[in-house]
Amino acid sequence: MNSRPDPRVLLRLLGLLAPYRWRLALAALVLLVASGSVLLLGQGLRLMIDRGFMAADSAALGRTLGLMLAVVAVLAMASALRYYLVTWIGERLAADLRRRVFDHLLTLEPGFFESAQAPGQAAGEIVSRLTADTSVLQSLFGSSVSLALRNLLMLIGAVALMLLTQPWLSAIVLLGIPATVLPILWFGRRVRRL
Template identity: 50%
Template structure:
């Protein structure tokens, strides 16, 4: 059987999942916010349809007000959902990168002193900050 994901990719996914696992409830909240905002985005078309069909075509001010209110409610819900999703994903990303930096730093502390004799400290520090910053932009 042909695998769509290579063994190396599966290992990378497992490693990333181990860093995200402590924040599973926040990730679930972000996923829920994503589903809600996707549903609201799809419902905006129905809101416009309702506003045109019930408000403009029937020439009823009450129905027009109700359909505009519904449309405004969808817009507010979309704004809240988008904010929640963005906040949670950013929060999780910051925490994961902080955990990753801590793990890398802890590993550097445990290395044999000979490692530091063979490698320049400025290069090690540059790699530590640059690589984790790159990962932060990916996350």
């Protein structure tokens, strides 16, 4: 049996998100705002040290702290709104999928359930599809994708800021990443085979 995922199934699942495209767009927007806010905090800390503490300028320090508090407030609101939106979308997706599966079960002939001893058609399998599998999809679309996108955006932004701030030091750090990741991938494949 081939355990590779079928891309067509994923496209059909993405089709279920179509009614929520405006909420998805808003979630993507607040995701960008939250990721940008996290990156701005690092720059605010740099300004606080360079212009406030090092220059012994209490006015600049006060302005920088005020700006950092504003960025933290924006970060908190954007993160809360993103969490609410992706959780809501995940719940709606799971409910829609459960409703479609249940509606399909109602259209099946009684003979299907009487001969449910065939592999993949047992009553427990049907109930599992209706509850557990949709919960996994809810978790995937409700939080996992959002967290992966947030981390990817923050990685890209952090690398860009590193390169703008200190190119030589950034190059050394970026050269160290393959030296760390390649052994992890190699050992991971070996452990998976074992």
